[in-house]
Amino acid sequence: MKIKISSILKTAAFLCATLACVFVATIVLRSKDSNYKYKDFFEKADQIDVLFMGSSHVINALNPAVLYEKYGITSYNMGGHGSIMQSTYWELLEALQYCNPKCVVVDTYMLQKDYKYLDEMDESYSDDDRASSISQLHLNLDCWPLNKLKIAIVKDLIQDPEIQKQFLADFYVYHNRWEELGSNDYKALFGNEDRNNLFGAEMRYGIELAPGIYPPPADKDGLGGHTVGEEYLRKIIDECQRRGIDIYVTFLTCSASTDDKRAIDSAQIICDQYGVPFVNMQEMGVVDLYTDLNDTGHMNALGSIKATECIGKMIAESGDLPDHRGDAAYSDWENSAESFRRGIYDMEVGSDSIYQQLDYLTQNDVSMILYINDGSQAFGDNQMQRLIHNFTLTPKIYHTDGPYILINDVASGQIYEAGGSEMLDHVSTSMGTLHYEPVEHLFRFLYAEEDPDTNYLYDDSKVDYDIQIITYDNETGEVLSHSYYKSYGSNYTKG
Amino acid sequence: MQFVSFGFLLLLPVAALINFIIPRKLRYIWLLVISAAFYISIDVKAAAVMAGTVVVTYVAALLIEKFSEGSDKQRTKSAALIFALAVIIETAAMLIFRSGKILGAIGISFYMLKSIGYLADVYRGDEKAEHNPLMLALFVSFFPQIISGPIERAGNMLPQFSYPVTVDFDRMRDGFLQILWGYFLKLVIADRLAIFVGSVYQAPENCPGTVVAIATVLYSFEIYCDFAGYSSIAIGVAKILGIDVMKNFDSPYMAESVAEFWRRWHISLSTWLRDYIYIPLGGNRKGTFRKYLNIIIVFVVSGIWHGSALTFLVWGLLHALYQVFGYITLPLRDKIVEVLRIDRNGLSHKTIKTLITFFFVNLAWIFFRASSLEQAFVIIKKSFEFTPWIFTDKSMINYGLSAANINVGMIGIILLIVMDILNYNDVEIREKIIRQSIWYRWIIMIGAILAILIFGIWGAGYDASSFIYQQF
Known part of the structure; x- marks a missing residue:
């Protein structure tokens, strides 16, 4: 039996060509979610000083761009959607293979979860919950290369060997993505696919107008210390202490249920045992439940700014972490911070939702004039009144039927308001010296004494709109946007 | 495994x-x-x-x-x-x-x-x-x-x-191509169609008539691709190991009569039944009645061999009756052809015969696939309800397959039909591929591997033990 050398070579070449093609197909077909989130982590691993660990609460609440802007501290948000404590623990171990952070912030939302395997959970969960849990784990795990640690992780988190396969060889699950391929999937071939420009964080921009308020638990005993979540929180603390990494345990503000509050008590007990700081933001009043949540569970961008600044202050005050601002090597962090600020600025200048716009205008990147005509249903809308009250801190908005005007002139730091037949005269703003006078239901004056021909609050084509928001530049007074809204109960349509 | x-x-x-x-x-x-x-x-x-x-x-x-x-x-x-x-x-x-x-x-x-x-x-x-x-x-x-x-x-x-025999490079390539074709039939076509068919057959009474009719036609292709896919893999694997195994399918849906269908479908079983039951019973040597009786016996045995459910027996009996009816009406059909001066070898006549044969085979497959006789009759009744708007109101995508997946399934079926037509006309595709230059050969092989890996129904959620004929 003779084997020709050329046959062996041809077979080898064929195998190589086939493997190369399959490899290319794998790159194109694989879900880009995990790479999108962690691409910068791998590229900036040697610059990262702080890791934020936890679930989607962390993803939405702790913003590395804000931390850098405010304190010059570099960080990465490693939070995973639906990450329970064991997922967070393993995520930390993976991350520590690549970087040496000086500080880890770990959130304890879902500490009360007491099941080991994500594909099993417990009887209170539906099959959809399990499928969702497995799907979310892909975000955490897909980016890590296959090695002993990853195999250990998959075995620890997933019980079913069939499901384990999809984490060990992701082509097993992603080969059928062919019908959803987009340009970004092909960009991955050249390494220039989209990436998260907030270093792992994701901002949400909605407002939860009716967060639930739940009673505290009857005792302060927490969960009893034996849940799987608690076990893994201890492991996380152990790991950090063993490696000499500072750790902050948090509970980030949300519409916390009684069970969540019991988990908070447990986290406090564990932190006390280990002598590590526990930042219970729920009790600190840093984040406003009525303006800073996107939904009952997650903060919006405003909440994230407040929460990140709060944590950042603690970390910065520890004095161990360098301020990298101004260092050219860290320009990407600078750019990210600027980009995030631009996003907030855009939300202030124009947003599809009046709630959103008013909420973001509290950032004071631009000045604002708000006018609400008499008879508007906004005067019966408690959420709207609360948002306006955030500017004025006076009770006027609660006691007027309109018309109502609010001028927030950031440059001068002055806030002016008038209700009913009240007038505003000689109001000095960046736009000029303003004069406001309600005349009749469909007509009112607002003009600058320097330009009396321009009545800002009247437009023939917009007489049906009962609410107007004018934004103007803090320095130049240039009008940036003029939005009209119509109220229908607590629904508002933009014109 | x-x-x-x-x-x-x-x-x-x-x-x-x-x-x-x-x-x-x-x-x-x-x-x-x-x-x-x-x-x-x-x-x-x-x-x-x-x-x-x-x-x-x-x-x-x-x-x-x-x-x-x-x-x-x-x-x-x-x-x-x-x-x-x-x-x-x-x-x-x-x-x-x-x-x-x-x-x-x-x-x-x-x-x-x-x-x-x-x-x-x-x-x-x-x-x-x-x-x-x-x-x-x-x-x-x-x-x-x-x-x-x-x-x-x-x-x-x-x-x-x-x-x-000595396994040389050509033999390896031939076996490899046969295996690839088998996986393509099974994973890209059969298992894709199975999703649609399974969804419709779960509750045919709730589906529009034309959808049921389409599912029934698709089942004919599903079972063919499933079983022929398995056979192709088996023959290819054996070939790589130096063993030649008999052909099991030979463009069965190109058959112009049910008797011919059985000479092309599951050939190893058909010939087994012929050699060990039909001929020992006397075959066609003991008169017309005995011939018909022997055919019925053979197909009853075939039905029972496939399963103990009554549906399999009816499926077998139907095939027997098709053939008996075919023999009985042969003189009449010949007369019609003669009177109308139809060209027996003309493409149109052959195509009509092929389509009619497919229709009867397809009708019998309903009993093979249905969970009960009652369901089979519901499917047949439903299939004659004409609801052509399903092609335009997007209701076709309500049965487990997206539009893109339906397209892939259709492309697969078209490719299968082309291959079967070529095979029917004695064109050996694998031989032709092997004779191509290395570049074409590699492009075809690698393209096939990628098509199977990407478009195949496998991986997470796939039941690896689901070859239809494995249950028999």
Whole structure:
């Protein structure tokens, strides 16, 4: 039996060509979610000083761009959607293979979860919950290369060997993505696919107008210390202490249920045992439940700014972490911070939702004039009144039927308001010296004494709109946007 | 371990490589080892039933041979008795164990027919009894065929096991291409169509009529691609191991009559039924009535072999009746063709015959697929409700397949039809591909591999044990 050398070579070449093609197909077909989130982590691993660990609460609440802007501290948000404590623990171990952070912030939302395997959970969960849990784990795990640690992780988190396969060889699950391929999937071939420009964080921009308020638990005993979540929180603390990494345990503000509050008590007990700081933001009043949540569970961008600044202050005050601002090597962090600020600025200048716009205008990147005509249903809308009250801190908005005007002139730091037949005269703003006078239901004056021909609050084509928001530049007074809204109960349509 | 598993894809190259390296005389032992390992990996308990079958077949064949020697009438009677006893034991074992409730029974209907066929050959003196028990064990358990055939004959297999042919590069390529085609049929077409068909057949009464009709047509392609896919993989694997296995499908839906369909569909079973039931019953030698009766008996046996449900029996009977009706009406049809001066060899006439044959075969498949006779009748009734708006109101995508997946399925079916037309016209596609330059060859092969990997229904959530004929 003779084997020709050329046959062996041809077979080898064929195998190589086939493997190369399959490899290319794998790159194109694989879900880009995990790479999108962690691409910068791998590229900036040697610059990262702080890791934020936890679930989607962390993803939405702790913003590395804000931390850098405010304190010059570099960080990465490693939070995973639906990450329970064991997922967070393993995520930390993976991350520590690549970087040496000086500080880890770990959130304890879902500490009360007491099941080991994500594909099993417990009887209170539906099959959809399990499928969702497995799907979310892909975000955490897909980016890590296959090695002993990853195999250990998959075995620890997933019980079913069939499901384990999809984490060990992701082509097993992603080969059928062919019908959803987009340009970004092909960009991955050249390494220039989209990436998260907030270093792992994701901002949400909605407002939860009716967060639930739940009673505290009857005792302060927490969960009893034996849940799987608690076990893994201890492991996380152990790991950090063993490696000499500072750790902050948090509970980030949300519409916390009684069970969540019991988990908070447990986290406090564990932190006390280990002598590590526990930042219970729920009790600190840093984040406003009525303006800073996107939904009952997650903060919006405003909440994230407040929460990140709060944590950042603690970390910065520890004095161990360098301020990298101004260092050219860290320009990407600078750019990210600027980009995030631009996003907030855009939300202030124009947003599809009046709630959103008013909420973001509290950032004071631009000045604002708000006018609400008499008879508007906004005067019966408690959420709207609360948002306006955030500017004025006076009770006027609660006691007027309109018309109502609010001028927030950031440059001068002055806030002016008038209700009913009240007038505003000689109001000095960046736009000029303003004069406001309600005349009749469909007509009112607002003009600058320097330009009396321009009545800002009247437009023939917009007489049906009962609410107007004018934004103007803090320095130049240039009008940036003029939005009209119509109220229908607590629904508002933009014109 | 299944054909559609990573385990099998790892086993195959190792098995082929070792088979390639070891001396020719010892190859059958190696093939027996991996056949046993393959079968045990699927079901250990079933291996006990198979071992028992091997022992019964081996001993019975030796005894039949022993008692058949010489012209002593008593000896011949003894041989017949042993043959009958062995056949009864194996048939009974097949019927008892095939439910899988007592012991595992994977592939039992296939290897039992192989064994019975072998015993019949020995009894008739067509084959000598195999004295090497390992060789016989390999014949019964040869792993590419064990799950769903083809149901081979000892006369073809045993000499090859004794002296397998040299596996050269062309043979490897040929086998490899055949395997690829098998995986394409199974994973890209059959399993994709199965999603749609399964969804419709779950509650046909709630589906628009035309959707049910389409599902029924798609089932014809599903079962073809599923079974022909398996057979193609089995034949390709055997080829790589130096063993030639008989063809099991030969463009069956190109047949111009139901009788021709059965010469092209599941050929190994059809020929087995012909050789071991139809001809021994007298075939067409004992008059017209006996011929029709024999056809009915053969197809009743075929129906029962497929399963104990009444639906399989009706399916078999329908095929028998199609053929009896075809023979009875042959003079009339010939007269019509003559009077209308229809060109028998014209494309239109052939196409009409093919379509009519497909219609009848398709109608019978309804009983094969339906969970009960009642459901089969509901499907037939529903299929005649005309609801063409399903093509424009996007309701087609409500049955488990997205529009893109339906398109892939359709492209697959078109490719299958083209290949079958070429095959029907004696164009050997694989041969043509192998004769191409290396670049074309590689492009075709790598393209096929990628198509199977990307468009195949496999991976998370896929049931690897779902070859339709595996249940029989």
